[in-house]
Amino acid sequence: MNTNETIIIEKLNKLETLLVSSIKQILTVEDLINYTGFSRSYIYKLVHKNVIPYSKPNGKTLFFQKNEIDSFLLQNKSASISQIEQKAINYTAATK
Structure with missing residues (x-):
């Protein structure tokens, strides 16, 4: 077999x-590594600290x-500039 193969x-x-991994609903550590891209040591660190x-x-x-x-993975979401601008517009419109 050559290199390309x-x-x-x-x-x-x-x-x-x-x-x-994307089909499974229950993931193992290996699945989680593939799903998130996190390293094994980082996953164990998150588990040890009860973060995940x-x-x-x-x-x-x-x-x-x-x-x-x-x-x-989606917690602590940051709003985009357009979302912040829309909130500001909505707020100023509501206070008039």
């Missing part, structure tokens, strides 16, 4: 992993609920 196979494997929601049903293996992870 190897690269194509690696990319296909990565795509397959991403597709499987997780389950540990057997006392050993970590599981993450995808919708909770999505909420976690």
Whole structure:
């Protein structure tokens, strides 16, 4: 197998992993790494500090609920300039 074939196979494997992770509702640490792009050590750090929601049903293996992870990833959202401008327009219109 030549280098180009190897690269194509690696990319296909990565795509397959991403597709499987996106379909699953319960994620393992490996799934979470692929889903978020976070490193393994960062995930364990978040778990250790109870920053990220997780389950540990057997006392050993970590599981993450995808919708909770999505909420976690979208918290502390920053408004865009256009959203801030619209809020200002709405506020000034309401106070007149």
